[in-house]
Amino acid sequence: MRKYWGRNLFMTIITSSLFLSGCNSSGGNNESVPEISKNDVHATGFPIVDQPINLKMFTRIAPVNGPFKEMPVFQDYEKLSNVKVEFIEAQTDGFQEKKNLLFASNELPDALFRSGLTPLETIRYGAAGQLIPLEGLIDEYAPNLKKLMDEYPEIRSGITTPEGHIYAIPGIVTLSAARTDKKWINQMWLDKLNLDVPETTDELYNVLLAFRDGDPNGNGKKDELPMTARMGLSIVAAMSGSFGLDSQLGYNIYIENNKVNIWMGSDRNKEMLMYLNKLYQEKLLDQEIFAHTEAQYLAKQGSGNTGFFFDQTNNNFLSIQDQYTGIAPFAGPQGDRLQSQALPIARDFGAFAITSVNPSPEVTMRWIDYFYSDEGSTLLRFGREGEHYENKEGIPYYKEDFLKEISNQAKITPYAGGGAPHLISEQVASFINPPQVQEAQAKLDPFMPEVRYAAPMFDEQTAQEVNILRNDIDKYYEEQSTKFIVGAIGFDKWEQFQSTLQKMRIDDLEKLYQDAYDKMQK
Template sequence: MYKLWGKYALSTALVSALLLSGCSSNSGSGSEAKTAEPSEATVNETGFPLTKEPVTLNMFTRIAPLNGPFKDMPVFQDYEKMSNVHVNFTEAPTDGFQEKKNLLFASNELPDAFYRSGITPLEATQYGAVGQLIPLEDLIDKYAPNLKSLMEQYPEIRSAITTPEGHIYAIPGIVTLAAARTDKKWINEAWLKKLGLKEPETTDELYDVLVAFRDKDPNGNGKKDEIPMTARAGLAVVNLMSGSFGLDQQLGYNINLENDKVNIWMGSEKNKEMLMYLNKLYKEKLLDPELFSQKEAQYLAKQGSGNAGFFFDQTNNNFLPIADQYVGIAPPAGPHGDRLQAQTAPVPRDFGAFAISSVNKYPEITMRWIDYFYSDEGSTLLRFGREGEHYELKDGIPYYKEDFLKTDNQPKITPYAGGGAPHLISDKVASYINPPQVQEAQKKLDPYMPKVRYAAPMFDEKTAQEVNILRNDIDKYYEEQSTKFIAGALSFDKWDEFQSTLKKMQIDKLQEMYQAAYDKMEK
């Protein structure tokens, strides 16, 4: 679910937009961060409403395909009555969203705030430096007690969103629930029982189980139509199996941290071992032959078919009708005994979920407005809608009502559907994605979770541009070559050449940049 390859790569259009934004006559001069004009309405520092005088804020947001209009969502209707703040949302669909966001910055036609707009680290640094986004650290300190408390409880949040100059230009979605930060390893328990097999504890045992799934007709239809193992398209399977080969994914990249030393492992022998293992599975038709071509809808359909032996997903929503057929397992130990749950998103999971622009006349009110959603109460309203109508409380935990779930209207009432919304996901507000079966699957992963999952660091503007250029080339090359290694289109006799090319692409320089950023984070 959390694809790392080239995650922060920027398009040519974005680079052009960055340059244009720096030339805008209204964007400020120099590199000093600029703040908004004084508020015209008085903020109430505690309680509701947030202000005595009604206030209107204009926000730019991404709308997912299944969402309804934000103005019709109960969270924003009810919160307006509580807060005395009306929000006009400019909704841009997911397709073409980045281009629309670029244009706003390039033309300096800014909203008051960017909501669920996926501001990247480079965008935050660039647009903050030219004054289009305002620094938030003082506003957080005074007007965001919920967010401030979370940042104190989880110091990795602050390090993930603070620039080297000490500014915070964008705030993330925060996920304290471990089960919402991992893809579980789901195996077909019904097939295991039918074939008299136990849950695999090692990669060798996993191989044997997959062979049995392929050859012993566990679905009982007399055909060899079982899918022993599948995953999301592309290199998601690399993310999900890397921990068994001692390969972690720290700092938002393919990085191991060993004694405070950054090691980008793409050219390592352990990575070669992993790719050889996956090649063996692929060659023997144990790994889905459609791995590199299937669409998301096809992958989800395979989960729900009951005809997949082993796959990965955060929750069980996609196979609920046959959920009893599956069980979560621990990461299998690899050839050197490694058993790490490497595929784990950081607590600050969605960088740049919210930012305030320099045209905003009410930054204090805006910060108080967004801070509510970093509480369990505010998150419940955002995710579940209205008590009695959309959800009911059981032991203090909100659950969607069964009759509401049957309507398929869940994405219409919440901006959470579609991901990336600025709010808190805790154990108190995640019943829909964290039912008992998922909780049990997470318990299998817990002993192998990293103590701290470091998010991608904030680089200074110049370094961020360099990192982006290096990663564009390195990530593309790694993905192309790894796909060929797994699919058997490239012989492992070419591994030395692969390593040599990574060095020519300056992977060592990239590693030095991550090392410097990590050292600053740890000071």
């Protein structure tokens, strides 16, 4: 956000109308939206209002999506609710710049849907009066969302500012399997080489050696890929739990006895990086892990020639799914065995917000609340019963003929592409949580943290300071960790690495997170 805020303001003002002409101006409301009093809004049931109204919402559209106006969820929900939504769509590439421009020019829509607002953005635009507080509206007009926030208090604490306001609501994921990357191992290779599923990091090392040298694909060539992961430091997140390192508060933090610890310079992190360096040097870890694309990584999953990798579901290797099985985290050198790579229940922060020009915030809150129910989430994710999906024992499943062309699913739902404001529960997760994935999640469940704390909401001044500190620290950590893993620098430089982190004020950053955590406990 910082690199765009305040930059090229003159050009911002000049060019805003080129792609945001569909938004409201700062001086008035959308003329198509009649004035609606609170008495005109039905607190429960449908329609939400008796007289149809229009709302304009700015949204991100993913490359896989079709136009929102053609999605059955919005067509059918308009008939049900009497609320017509005109979506102002911005492609994923360039979305952040357009969102920045929207606020900088004060050319505001009525709401932002799938908006990906950061904590700093919500506080900044809320304090500026461009976003309105939602806590009162939630209490009165969002029974589904309020119920979830009461059931999972960490949701409320993760989206409430220090001043007690909620300026944006998240996507909510109560299904554990939708918040974790599973650990998938090639069971066919294990069986052929007469190996057991590895339980420790040492056993994993030995299994990877066997995958490299034992010709488990049987072609007489040494062409197997023992282990891979998404590009960059995702491998650190995937393996950190085996070294006692958690990912709390949206950062590299473990919490012990209510003490916040940023672990980047810790001995346990050094131990993990040394282990990953060993795997990399012996070609047990993908040599392209810092260079391959997402598409290339997914292709490796589906090739059947990979021994071990990480992914949330099995969609990318369905044709060879019987070849793989999900396994538990590994016990590390100190006996740690944690599933650290798990997202909070409030998974997609800042997914929806209402602006100050909206003449009908009560209607808008009721409109979005529907998607935090199983019924509304089913409509959003699956479309029309009989046409796109069928119910089996109360659970919606896409029809086989509909899924013959996999792109069909992405065309009918804003869920595809991520970040949509709605509920992901067991009720609506048949596509991403089939039996094989459920079994893989069951292997992780005993090692999941009791509470996954979301990134805290700082006041704007503190958020600015956190961003400044993290910009430097995160970049340095990523650069140096990559070099440690590939062997570009040796571990004799570790003290120098620690010293540099101290000079970058990592202790000050830790204190800011500690203060935020302490407030959460009150």
